[in-house]
Amino acid sequence: MNFEFPDTALSVAGITNYIQSLLEEDKILRQVWVTGEVSSANHHRSGLFFTLQDPDGTAGIKCVAWNSQVAKLVQIPAVGEQIIILGSIRLYPQRGEYQLTIWQAIPAGVGLQALRYQQLRNRLLSEGLFDEERKQPLPPHPQTIAVVTSPTAAAWGDIQKTLKHRYPGLQVLFSPATVQGEQAPESIVKAIARVEKDGRAEVLILSRGGGAVEELACFNDERVVRAVAECSIPVITGIGHQRDESLVDLVADVCVHTPTAAAELVVPALSELYAQHQQRIDALYDAVYEVRTSAENQLQTLRNRLQRLGLDRQVKQEMQKLQWKRQQLLQITSRRSQQATQHLEMLRQKLATLDPKAVLNRGYAVVRQENGAIARTATELTVGQELLIQLGQGEVKVKVTEVTTKTQKD
Template sequence: MLFTTQTQDVISVTALNRMARNLLENGIPSLWVSGEISNLTLAASGHAYFSLKDAGAQVRCVMFRQRVRQLDFIPREGMQVELLGSVTLYEARGDYQIAVENMREAGLGRLYEAYEKLKKRLAAEGLFAEARKRPLPPHPRAIGIVTSPAAAALRDVVTTLARRMPNIPIILYPSPVQGNDAAQQIAHAIRSASKRHEVDVLIVSRGGGSIEDLWSFNEELVARAIAACPVPVVSGVGHETDFTICDFVADRRAPTPTAAAELVSPSRDAMLQQLERGKRGLERALARLIIDKGQRLDYLANRLSHPGERLARQQQELSRARIRLEALIKNQLRQDNRQLANASARLGRLRPAPEQAARTLQQLALRLARASEHMHTSRSMTLLRLETALSAMNPEAVLARGYAIVQNAQGKAIKSPSELGDGERVHLQLAEGEVDAKISLPHGTQTQLPF
């Protein structure tokens, strides 16, 4: 029993959900759960909301921003994961969910693995090659749509086409876009459009959904039907983040059905604006052409004149040319006369004068003779002074007066008796010869010691 006899037997929904939450959080400990991610939403706040499912069941999960940032991978739709979390209940909706604390990859999910295998195989066959992509017709005569008549995507496409180009016919090739046989119906609708040759471009579209909802557009028979279609195909399946095999095989991929309608249809407003711009451009070009031709006509009219007027103008030009020529000749003659006068004056100044040159030469000869005589007298007096000084300093003249030069055995001239010793042999140089002598000092005398 959950209630005692004192407890009220009627409680509010809030109280009930709180009790269920407490029972779940207290009764089931944190545990690891494995499954496949589905219906993944990465909110702008950073939180992740998704379902974890297996072949028999699914459960809602929430992983808050702080936990998501700690992951070393980005969760993706169809990924097989193992997560650690606690079971709780979101009281506002009464939904029980797992508050995820940690998550690790456990390999790709079954659907995602099949998607990747088919994608690789078709890419290897060249179905995704850019070389086989066909350009979209700029002005299609009719546009075909393969989708469900009840799909919201059909309303979006029709509304967009009616707004952009309402006069283009639209042909619907109805087909379910979700369910067990949806892929076969979609492929059949595409083949019907190919056989009937009613449209110039074909849109294959549906709204967004989970990977299971969009799986019909990942089937191989749909991909091969698109590849075999003789008209260009635009894929507008799901939202911008949804990618299907259909997107890779189609000639163009649009992020949404509305974008697919914009790709295949020209904009009437844009065409009208372009037409108006072309009209204004032609008007401006025509106006410029008329103005240019009028100016050209005026120019030619001004050039057209009577032959007599032309001869008169030529005579006037000839007269002016003659006057200019005469003026140039006179000016040149004046310049030549001035140059001739200047040359004559320079020649007169440079003409030699023999009388003046003779007088100048005579004066220079007199000056040279006086300078030579003066130099001779000066040099003679200098020579006499030097000769007198040399005679006074001549040692032989001193010897001639009775003096002698005393030298010791080493040839050194003796200046003082103190430099001689008793009995020392000396050499005497006299005025008329040389002689050796022996020093004899008085007894009892001694030369001064060289302290």
């Protein structure tokens, strides 16, 4: 029998290289998670070689974790254990085999959930969602409280009972939500959004009773965590018990471990308020009494000091000083008044001697020309000129009949 070989036939290396490119360049196979059971394991000087297979033995794959990576594995593969590995496909042309080069190995089941929890926690922590600085304080005396929980859960009954007992008359807004199962995260987010949209609540309680880890998974859901972190009103959580810390507990403004504890913390008891009020009254009474007693003591001290100082005697001495100064002032004023009167009389007499009327009263006269000017020499006058003679009593009008001019001799 004769066979005709086609020109396109590939060599072993050619087909191997082709398969290698398909495997190693595939986006999924370059970083793939695989779960299975370790069927064999061998520690070699270069690394850890093991086989991962399905529990029913229908398929298996060879794996290797090089020594540089073994110390970084969360779970060291051991025969019989269920693990989840992260790695990439590598093909070895000489043997015509492929295997997974391992970067990480973790326990399957609960171990995977724990890893995802830790990864999300680290991411949220790096964003600052757990920082104390961003958390809001609870209002001291809220009048309206919102509760987000399941209407069928015992937590809702515990919260109602506690609030009614501690703070009767408080308005409680109930926003029901599913708090377990796949639908829980979306239900809780919507319940919180309803409370914010309503706008009446001053604080929000997010709660449910205790449960298994898987039952509390919704409180580790990133959607729920961010809804609590972004809530505009303070949020207090009462989820499960102390051993069941969730990411929602870490991001909430206040975290307690039971629904009852949340209700007790969110409002004060009226009996406690009354006791505090009575304490303030007693403290105020004591303060007033202390101030009054201190003032009375100070007043008595001042009285005693005044008595020792002899205030009456000092007042009498001051009055005597004032009387003496008054007499001095009167004497000085009287003396200065007499001096002023004498000086005034002297000026009056001097003025009288200078008064022109006094000269006229002694027999002298003033001769004035028609224009009112005083005639001082005969040469200023002419015959026939009319003159006005001013006497001590009255005036006389005359006419010049003769002008005689005499030369004064030494």
